[in-house]
Amino acid sequence: GENVEQHPSTLSVQEGDSAVIKCTYSDSASNYFPWYKQELGKRPQLIIDIRSNVGEKKDQRIAVTLNKTAKHFSLHITETQPEDSAVYFCAAPPRGGTSYGKLTFGQGTILTVHP
Amino acid sequence: DAGITQSPRHKVTETGTPVTLRCHQTENHRYMYWYRQDPGHGLRLIHYSYGVKDTDKGEVSDGYSVSRSKTEDFLLTLESATSSQTSVYFCAISDQTREQYFGPGTRLTVT
Numbered sequence A: 001g002e003n004v005e006q007h008p009s010t011l012s013v014q015e016g017d018s019a020v021i022k023c024t025y026s027d028s029a030s031n032y033f034p035w036y037k038q039e040l041g042k043r044p045q046l047i048i049d050i051r052s053n054v055g056e057k058k059d060q061r062i063a064v065t066l067n068k069t070a071k072h073f074s075l076h077i078t079e080t081q082p083e084d085s086a087v088y089f090c091a092a093p094p095r096g097g098t099s100y101g102k103l104t105f106g107q108g109t110i111l112t113v114h115p
Numbered sequence B: 001d002a003g004i005t006q007s008p009r010h011k012v013t014e015t016g017t018p019v020t021l022r023c024h025q026t027e028n029h030r031y032m033y034w035y036r037q038d039p040g041h042g043l044r045l046i047h048y049s050y051g052v053k054d055t056d057k058g059e060v061s062d063g064y065s066v067s068r069s070k071t072e073d074f075l076l077t078l079e080s081a082t083s084s085q086t087s088v089y090f091c092a093i094s095d096q097t098r099e100q101y102f103g104p105g106t107r108l109t110v111t
Helices: none
Strands: A004-007 A010-014 A019-025 A032-038 A045-051 A056-059 A062-067 A072-077 A086-092 A109-114 B004-007 B010-013 B019-025 B031-038 B042-051 B054-057 B064-070 B073-078 B087-094 B106-110
Touching: A004 A086, A010 A019, A019 A086, A019 A109, A032 A062, A045 A056, A045 A062, A072 A086, B004 B087, B010 B019, B019 B031, B019 B087, B019 B106, B031 B064, B031 B073, B042 B064, B042 B073, B054 B064, B073 B087
Parallel strands: A010 A109, B010 B106
Antiparallel strands: A004 A019, A019 A072, A032 A045, A032 A086, A056 A062, A062 A072, A086 A109, B004 B019, B019 B073, B031 B042, B031 B087, B042 B054, B064 B073, B087 B106
């Protein structure tokens, strides 16, 4: 997307390790940051999101943190399992376009969890 | 999966022919979106709708048009298909929460 940068593009970890994916955005007015998981041949699935009024949100083994000052947000997966292997996308409202629910997506991170 | 279907799920067509993809939702969500997904580009917004008969362009709208005559249906038309439009097309819906939910996708091949 024009204003969402995602890193790394690939990430390989051992089962049980943690994985962290980071995204940066450019519009300080952005206020909604979702993460999607896409398994091979499937649709993207919303796994967690965070809004700009909080700094962290957790859901079992996944968490998202938001640093509004630095304009970045990260996905943290703990105790990774082989079924966590997928492509993960971050997203944020496009520059100047927080209306109509539009999102700009990062280019994706291929996460591989080795047993 | 959030009551979203897409048809057809797969299509092969020839260069220069018109193609229409359909997205149908049963959630009564106001907003609908069409994305294309290509390797190395993630998901890119083609067009979106914010109500019946209310549509606007996304970042990659050239060669595409859309229509929304009912809340539940959002159609994407490729006026004259080109090989560069070979892609996987996803429809998504959302409401005031901004959470977007995706349809199963349509794999389009233009030969």
